[in-house]
Amino acid sequence: MVSGDLPRVKRRYLLVRLVPAGVQVAPEELRQQIVEELLKIGGWVSLAEAGLSIRRYERGCEFLLRCSLRSLPIVLLALTMVRRVGGENVRLDVLRVGGTIKGLKRG
Secondary structure, X not given: XXXXXXXXXXXXXXXXXXXXXXXOOOHHHHHHHHHHHHHHHHHHXXXXXXXXXXXXXXXXXXXXXXXXXXXXXXXXXXXXXXXXXXXXXXXEEXXXXXXOHHHHHHO
């Protein structure tokens, strides 16, 4: 590592299912609700460290969420605490966790 370079941030991808399956929620609403739960748990520091983003929204009820490896436990906790999104009662089930999107789809 050259002096002055920052270490690479390792990422994890989570395949998350929205339950019940018929609920249609905008990705922005979903991200906002997860952000609110992260703020309740660890404040601005945990939110900044998570580097949270929704990468893809698949088949209406499943989506890929990206976060940093270091903040994975806090993000998992925040996902379990989400109860309402866009006025709908929901539950977020984490189906898989992987280091790449390709790896998530393979398994």
